[in-house]
Amino acid sequence: MMAAPRWVAIDGGQSGLRLVAGPEPASGAGPGFSYRGGDPVGAVARAVRAAAADAGLTGPVDVACLGLTGNPTDPDDSQRLAAAVGGALDATEVRLCEDMVTAHAGALPSRQGVVVAAGSGVVCLGVGADAAIHKVDGGGYLFGDVGSGFAIGRAGVRAVLAARDGRGRPTTLTARAENFYGGVRNLAVRLASSDALVAEVAGFAIDVFAAAAHDPVAAAIVADAAAGLAHSIVVTVRRLSRTEPVTVAYTGSLFQAGEIFLGPIRSRLAEVVPTATFVPAAGTPLDGAKLLAQGSLGPYARLVRVYRPEPLPIVSTMDSLPFPAGSLVVSCQAWYGNPLHGPESMALMAAAAAAGGALGVRANGPSDVAAIRSTVDLPIIGINKLGDPGGVYITPTVAAAAEVVRAGASMVAIDGTDRPRPDGSTLADQISGIHNELGVQVMADVDSLAAGIAARQAGADLIATTLSGYTGGPVPDDPDVELVAALVDRLDCPVLAEGRYWTPDQVRAAITAGAYAVIVGTAVTNPMAITTRLLKAMQ
Numbered sequence: 001m002m003a004a005p006r007w008v009a010i011d012g013g014q015s016g017l018r019l020v021a022g023p024e025p026a027s028g029a030g031p032g033f034s035y036r037g038g039d040p041v042g043a044v045a046r047a048v049r050a051a052a053a054d055a056g057l058t059g060p061v062d063v064a065c066l067g068l069t070g071n072p073t074d075p076d077d078s079q080r081l082a083a084a085v086g087g088a089l090d091a092t093e094v095r096l097c098e099d100m101v102t103a104h105a106g107a108l109p110s111r112q113g114v115v116v117a118a119g120s121g122v123v124c125l126g127v128g129a130d131a132a133i134h135k136v137d138g139g140g141y142l143f144g145d146v147g148s149g150f151a152i153g154r155a156g157v158r159a160v161l162a163a164r165d166g167r168g169r170p171t172t173l174t175a176r177a178e179n180f181y182g183g184v185r186n187l188a189v190r191l192a193s194s195d196a197l198v199a200e201v202a203g204f205a206i207d208v209f210a211a212a213a214h215d216p217v218a219a220a221i222v223a224d225a226a227a228g229l230a231h232s233i234v235v236t237v238r239r240l241s242r243t244e245p246v247t248v249a250y251t252g253s254l255f256q257a258g259e260i261f262l263g264p265i266r267s268r269l270a271e272v273v274p275t276a277t278f279v280p281a282a283g284t285p286l287d288g289a290k291l292l293a294q295g296s297l298g299p300y301a302r303l304v305r306v307y308r309p310e311p312l313p314i315v316s317t318m319d320s321l322p323f324p325a326g327s328l329v330v331s332c333q334a335w336y337g338n339p340l341h342g343p344e345s346m347a348l349m350a351a352a353a354a355a356g357g358a359l360g361v362r363a364n365g366p367s368d369v370a371a372i373r374s375t376v377d378l379p380i381i382g383i384n385k386l387g388d389p390g391g392v393y394i395t396p397t398v399a400a401a402a403e404v405v406r407a408g409a410s411m412v413a414i415d416g417t418d419r420p421r422p423d424g425s426t427l428a429d430q431i432s433g434i435h436n437e438l439g440v441q442v443m444a445d446v447d448s449l450a451a452g453i454a455a456r457q458a459g460a461d462l463i464a465t466t467l468s469g470y471t472g473g474p475v476p477d478d479p480d481v482e483l484v485a486a487l488v489d490r491l492d493c494p495v496l497a498e499g500r501y502w503t504p505d506q507v508r509a510a511i512t513a514g515a516y517a518v519i520v521g522t523a524v525t526n527p528m529a530i531t532t533r534l535l536k537a538m539q
């Protein structure tokens with residue numbers, strides 16, 4: 001008998017991510033994520049990994065279905081997300097959709113009708129018998145989400161501000177806002193500049209509902225929101241059918257307010273679209289993701305992106321490196337203050353190095369990497385120097401690595417020392433993040449034998465001596481060839497010699513010590529430093 005397919009269902013958004021799996025039941029939770037700035041794909045992948053670990057999930061999965069708030073619309077991001085999730089769960093097939101789709105599938109077992117999902121935002125999704133899809137609102141807190149928790153909270157705050165400066169009637173919401181926000185002085189400015197604006201405003205909706213039973217200002221706000229949301233539902237129902245019966249299922253935290261909110265919506269629907277029945281959702285968005293992971297997509301096919309990500313090959317053998325053993329790799333970097341700083345000059349430097357016989361380039365930052373990528377046909381070791389040069393600043397995060405990989409780097413080099421990392425992650429986390437999310441090899445720049453061994457144990461594919469002499473004490477004049485020899489002696493992966501190589505004798509010594517390749521920067525690509533060095537010798 002064939003084993004039942006293994007599936008994973010995920011519901012995720014800003015406040016958290018939940019995972020269930022089967023047929024052997026397992027469940028876990030991960031942190032929330034946001035699509036603002038940073039590396040949202042990485043954030044989702046990390047949350048999925050955390051939830052999978054929490055659920056004790058190991059081994060391959062046949063289908064994973066994810067319903068996400070703000071699922072990426074850009075096809076490249078979506079594909080990257082599918083690859084990252086596929087890698088994190090060892091999944092053969094990844095199904096990605098907005099959580100309104102999983103909400104619909106969970107709420108209406110018949111897969112037909114309207115689902116209104118209301119929390120801090122609002123969306124109505126109608127699915128017809130002919131699989132026609134109608135989405136109404138879901139326009140976000142700035143331009144849409146009529147009748148949402150955010151809209152109710154914002155109306156409450158507005159009423160408080162109006163009462164305060166005499167434009168509006170006194171309201172008990174003022175005392176509630178004092179309590180909820182810890183004072184109302186400068187409240188508008190404080191909220192407008194908050195990173196958690198939506199959650200902080202929507203949170204006040206609970207007070208507005210609580211006050212509505214006896215406060216006419218709050219009651220008017222709730223009535224207005226119910227009318228606005230009822231209108232969106234009416235529009236969705238009418239788009240499905242003006243004559244046939246339509247089931248409208250409601251789901252989401254806003255409906256926990258109960259009859260004070262449900263009552264006026266129900267009455268309005270009975271009046272305007274008597275063919276509609278208004279019922280609580282049969283199940284949650286996570287239940288919907290479960291159904292879509294286990295069964296066919298049916299009417300949701302157009303709303304779900306299905307990927308079968310290729311497994312990302314990560315191998316650490318000599319053969320798999322993009323440049324051969326014995327290569328000279330030239331580091332083309334010019335820091336601020338160097339007249340050659342900038343992508344155009346770095347691309348010319350790379351072209352000159354290529355013409356001279358270099359078989360690889362090391363470059364810093366997405367602009368330089370992109371310019372070099374479009375100029376020479378050599379593998380690029382990408383780095384992304386960010387933050388404090390006194391600490392971990394060579395490609396300090398997965399997001400920093402993602403920028404240079406997207407710009408065309410063939411692999412990335414990162415700080416491989418045991419110093420604290422700016423985002424609190426471990427070296428092993430960062431390396432596995434880069435492997436799983438970006439699918440490229442990782443070179444760890446280390447400062448000692450111990451760091452080299454630890455970095456290899458943490459999953460680095462190559463080790464380089466780049467940071468020897470730069471993590472404390474005076475910087476020596478000569479390269480650390482002894483470290484190359486010691487690393488070669490102890491490691492089962494390629495070791496690269498880098499840092500302060502200036503002469504033919506020195507690069508030969510590194511190769512003799514067993515270096516797979518030598519990376520030279522300043523001595524080739526920094527005429528400013530070369531001039532100063534020669535001048536110093538003349539004095």
Ligand SMILES: CC(=O)N[C@H](C=O)[C@@H](O)[C@H](O)[C@H](O)COP(=O)(O)O
Nearest residue numbers: 331466470499500501520521522523
């Ligand atoms: C310590 C540090 O930040 N090293 C940097 C790493 O990318 C670069 O500044 C170096 O130029 C590069 O390692 C090549 O070394 P050298 O320029 O000495 O040949």
